[in-house]
Amino acid sequence: MRSVMISICVAFVLAIGSARLGGLLAQTTPEPQTHYKHGQGYQHSFENAEKWAKAFDDPARDAWQKPDEVLDALHLQRTDRVADLGAGTGYFSARIAKLVPEGKLFSVDIEPEMLRHLRERARHENLGVLVPILASTESANLPEPVDLILVVDTYHHIDNRVAYFSKLKASLRPNGRLAIVDFKADSPEGPPPEHRIPPEKITSELDTAGYTIVATHPFLARQYFLVFQAKTS
Ligand SMILES: C[S@@+](CC[C@H](N)C(=O)[O-])C[C@H]1O[C@@H](n2cnc3c(N)ncnc32)[C@H](O)[C@@H]1O
Numbered sequence: 001m002r003s004v005m006i007s008i009c010v011a012f013v014l015a016i017g018s019a020r021l022g023g024l025l026a027q028t029t030p031e032p033q034t035h036y037k038h039g040q041g042y043q044h045s046f047e048n049a050e051k052w053a054k055a056f057d058d059p060a061r062d063a064w065q066k067p068d069e070v071l072d073a074l075h076l077q078r079t080d081r082v083a084d085l086g087a088g089t090g091y092f093s094a095r096i097a098k099l100v101p102e103g104k105l106f107s108v109d110i111e112p113e114m115l116r117h118l119r120e121r122a123r124h125e126n127l128g129v130l131v132p133i134l135a136s137t138e139s140a141n142l143p144e145p146v147d148l149i150l151v152v153d154t155y156h157h158i159d160n161r162v163a164y165f166s167k168l169k170a171s172l173r174p175n176g177r178l179a180i181v182d183f184k185a186d187s188p189e190g191p192p193p194e195h196r197i198p199p200e201k202i203t204s205e206l207d208t209a210g211y212t213i214v215a216t217h218p219f220l221a222r223q224y225f226l227v228f229q230a231k232t233s
Contacts, residue, residue: 049117053089064189064222065152067095073217073225074148074179078102081146083171085135086154088114090121096150097127103147108133108140138164142171152181153190156197165209169230178211178228187222199224 055061062068076082076096080103084093087107097105107118107130115132122130135141137159140149149172158164165178172178180202183190190196203213206228215227 049089049111049113053117056089056091061091064220065091066220067092069219070152070181070217070225071095071099073215073219074150074177074227076100076103076148080148081144081173082106083108083133083140083142083146083149085140085149085151086157087118087132088153090118090130092150092152093118093130094121094125094127097122097125097130100129103129104131104144105129106131106133106142106146108135108142110135110137140168140171145171145173145176147173147176149176149178150181151179153183155180155182155202156191156195161205162209165206165211169210172230175229177214178206180226180228181220181223183223189222199226202226 071092076099078099078101080100082096082100082103083106084090084096085108087093087109090107093105093107105127107115107122109115109118109132112134115134118130118132121127122132131143133141133143149168155161168178182202183196185193185196185198187196199216202224203226206213210231211228212231213226214229217225217227219225
């Protein structure tokens with residue numbers, strides 16, 4: 001099965017798109033098949049990464065997503081190994097790749113169309129460290145442990161999160177970090193309200209999964225930005 005992607009993408013695109021982009025999407029994007037299963041991600045069928053790239057990589061997004069400030073706050077080293085979990089069209093991956101030229105970047109997604117797009121983007125933009133990884137809904141399928149796993153606008157799409165993130169600890173190197181950025185309840189962008197996860201719930205879920213919160217960055221007006229590490233004992 002080649003197409004599972006999340007509803008936030010629809011809400012996200014429609015919300016951040018300009019009137020021109022909204023019109024374009026209305027004309028060209030098939031009606032998504034959305035559904036919600038209790039305790040699982042909110043998903044829909046998806047194809048055509050290039051159309052989604054117009055929204056995800058819209059420079060207007062930078063004003064509220066603040067990608068460079070987000071990455072600055074994570075203090076990456078040139079040799080770091082990073083996973084961009086739910087990489088989409090590479091909005092964050094393209095920036096991360098330039099920060100870790102002597103490290104590795106695994107750009108992970110469950111959508112094969114996104115991986116094809118990422119591969120082409122890496123070639124066109126000379127992002128030599130970018131390695132596309134096809135995930136499943138049960139596993140990120142990372143080939144080796146990393147220093148940072150970044151999850152932007154994707155946490156709420158993940159199924160069975162306690163089990164998923166409990167297993168994902170094995171993909172963190174010693175002192176490795178898990179950073180989550182996702183939409184606040186009152187953000188004009190984001191998924192329908194019932195699919196927004198309060199930061200307290202994320203912290204609680206990840207506590208159960210074996211993580212402790214190590215930083216909270218308050219500079220994103222529309223999103224929360226939380227950093228976790230695996231508990232040591
Ligand atoms: C809203 S997009 C965000 C993309 C990117 N992080 C960004 O900020 O532009 C969510 C992405 O997560 C992917 N995704 C959804 N569930 C996933 C999962 N369980 N594992 C990996 N990727 C997933 C989707 O295919 C989609 O590309």
